[in-house]
Amino acid sequence: MFEPFRIRNYRFQWTADLVTSWAMEMETLVLGWYILVETGSVLLLTMFGALLFLGTLLSPMLGVVADRIGQRRLICILRAFYVVLSSIVVLVILAGNLTPELVLAIAFLSGLVRPSEQGIRSSLMASLVPAGLLLTATSLSRTTLDSARVGGALVGSGLFAIVGISVTYVVIAALFCLGLVFTLAILTHMGESGDGRSPTVSSPFSLWRELREGLIYIWKTPHLQAAMWIAVLVNFTAFPLPIGLLPYVAREIFGTDQTGLGYLMASFAIGSLVGSIILGTVGHRVRPARAMIFFAIVWHAFFIAFVFVDQLLLGMILLGLAGLAHNLSLVPLVGLLMRTSEPAFRGRVMGVRMLAIYTLPVSLLVAGWLIENAGFRSTMILYMAVGIALTLVIAVRWRESVLRKDAVANAI
Template sequence: MTLISSSAMLAPFRVRSFRFQWPADLLTSWGIEMENLVLGWYILVETGSVLALTLFWALQYLGTLLAPVFGMAGDRIGHRTVLCAMRAAYALVAAAVTALAWAEMLDPGYVFAAAALSGLIRPSDQGMRNALIGETMPGGALMATMGVSRTTADSARIAGALAGAGLFAAFGMGPVYVAITGFYGLGFLLTLGVAGRRLRIEPASANRPSLWRDLAEGLAYVWDTPCSLAAMWLAFLVNLTAFPLTSGLLPYVAKDLYGLGQTGLGTLVASTALGSLLGSVAVSLAGRVIRPARMMILFALAWYLALLLFVQMPGPAGGRLALTLAGFMQSLSLVPMSVMLLTSAGERFRGRVMGVRMLAIYGVPIGLMIAGILIERIGFVWAASLYCVIGLALTLSIALYWKADLWARDAPGNWR
C-alpha cells in the first residue's frame, strides 16, 4: 500500500452527508465567484476609481465581527440549520439584484447596498462549512475531507470566474444574475440534505450558558492554546497582506496594468484558483502524512514569495503563471491550518473556534482600504511589494515565537 493513494480523495463521499454537502458548497461557491467578478468589474467601470473598488470588496466583509455569533449559533442549534439560513439569504439578495438589473434600475449605490447585506453573513460561510464537516465526518478522514471540500471553492473560482466573465461580456448583467440566483437556490436545497447535528444531551435552558459566555469561552480557549493562537495570528496576517492582492485588486490589475477586459480578468482569477485547486488535491492525496503546523508555516512563506513574483510580472502571461503558483502555495498553507484548528478544538469548541477564525477575515477589508490609498500614492508594484515583505517578516516572527508549538514533531499542532 502506498502512502499517497487516489482513493483518499473518494473516501469522504462514502458518507451520505458529504455527498450532499460537496455539491451544495460547489454551487454556492459558483454563485459567489460569479457575483464577485461581475460586480467588482461593474463598480470599476462605472466609477473608474480603485478606492470605490476596494470599498466594494471591503463591504463584503462587513459581518466578519459577527462570525463568532454564527459559530455559537451553530454549536447550539446545529451548523446545518445556520448554513441553510445563510444560503437562503444569499438567494434573496441575488434575486433582488436580478430584478433591478432586468428593470435597468441598477446603479453603484444598489451594488454597494447588496454587497453590505451579503457582507453581513457571507464571511461566516467557510467557517460553517468546515464546522459542519467536523460535525459529520470521522476524525481519521478529516484531512482528506478538508482537501476535497476546498476543491469546491477552488474549482468554482476557475469555472465561475470564466463563466461569469463570458456571460457578462456576451449577455449583460440580467442573464448573469439569473444564473447566480439559480446557483444559490440549488445550493440551499442541497444543504437541506446534509446530516444534522449528532444527538447529545443539552443542559436545561435555565442552566444553559449565555451566548456571551460561549463567546468568552471560545476566545479563552484560543488564547490558552498556543498552536491555535499562532494560527489565528497567521490567518489575520494573510488576510491583511496576501488575499487583497489576489481578490479585490485583480480587477484593477487586469484593467489598468494589463489592459484586459472582463474575460482577461476571468483568466487571472481562474489562474489563482487553478493553483489552489491543485494544492487542495495534493493535500487530500497526502492525507495523514502531513504535519499541519509545519506545513502551514512553510507554505505561507512560499505563498508570499510567489506573490512577490507576481507583482514583478510586466504582462498577463507571466502574471497568470505566478498567480497559479501563489494559489498552489495558498492551499498547502490554509487547508492544514483549518484541520489543525478543528482537530484541537474538539466537538465542544468547534463552532466557536471556527467563528473566531473567521474574525481573521477582517484583515481583508483593512488591507484593501490601505492598499487603495497606497496605490494612488506610490503605485501598485511598490504597494504590493511592501505587503509581501511585511507578510514574510511577520510570518517568520510567528514561526520563531511559537517555535516549540509549531515545529516540534510531537507538538499538538503536528498531530496527525
C-alpha cells in the first residue's frame, strides 16, 4: 500500500497536497459560514460555492499549458497565487473591512485557479510514479483531500468558534505558504513530463490547436468519453449537497451551529478517507470502470436516504456512507484517466476532466433557486433520481468499454 512513498518526489507532493488541502477546506468552511450568518441567504451561499469553481472554464487551457511548461512549474505558480491572495485576506480581516461582498470577490479570485490546481495534482503525480503504482498512488493522494475534509473541517470550525475569523485565517495563510514550500522541493529535470517541455507536444505552441487535439483524443476514446460524462453528471447531481449546501443543512435542517457543520463535513470526509484506504490496499484488484459506475449509483442512493432524516447523528452516518461510495467511484475514475491516457495528453485529459466541474456551480445556483421555491427535500430527491437514471444510461451506452471484464478500462 505504501510503495509510492519510497519515491522522494511523491513524498513531497503528497505532503504539499495535504497542507494545501487543509487550508482550502478551512477557508471554505469559514467563509461559507460567514456568508450564511451575515446574510441568511441560501442563494448567496450557493453563489459563494459556485464562484469557487468558476475557473473550471480555464482548466482545459491550463492543462495545455501544463503539458507545455510542465505540471510542477504550473502548480507552483498557482500555489503562489494562493499565498498572495490569503495574505491579502488576512490584512483585510485585521483592518476590520471584511464584508459578504468581499467574501464573494475572494471566492471569485480563488475559484479562478482552484479547479485547475486540483486537476494538475493528478497529472503531476502520474509523471512521478510508475504506471503499476498509479491506482495505489491515486488512492493515497486522495487521502490528502479526505483528511483535510475531516481535520480541516473540525479544526476550522473549532478555531472559528474559539478565536474568531482573524486567527483562523492567519493559520490558513500559513498552511498555503507551507504547501508552496513543499511543492518547490519536488525535483524534476528538463524533458521529463513533470517539468519542462514534453517532446511529444506539437510545436510551435498553439493553445487552441493543442486543446482541440486533446478534445479529439478523448472523443475518439470510448472509455475516456464515458468517464468524462460520469464526471459531468456527478458534479451536477451529487456534489452540490456535500460541497455547497451543508451550511444550509446544518442550520435549517439539523438546527446546529458551525461545530455541527464541522461534524457533517468531517463525516463525509471520513467515509471518503476509508474509501481511499480500501482502494490503497486492494486497488490492484479493482476493475476501475465497473467500480466507477456501480458506486456512482450507490453514492446517489445514500443521499436519497440522507434527505429524509432530521437527526444529526443519523445524518452523519449516511454522509459517511455516501463519502465512502463517492471515493470508491471517483478514485477509479481518475486512475482510469491517468493509466490509459498517453503521457503527452495527460495534462489536457485532466484539464477536460476538471472542466466537468463547471456543472457544479451551475447546479448550485439552480439548487439554491429550487430550494427557495420547492424545498430542500424535493430538490435533492430530483437531483439524485436524475443522477441514478443518467448513470445507467451512460453504462448502457458505453457498455462494451466500461462493463466488459476484458475492456481496457477494467484492466487490473
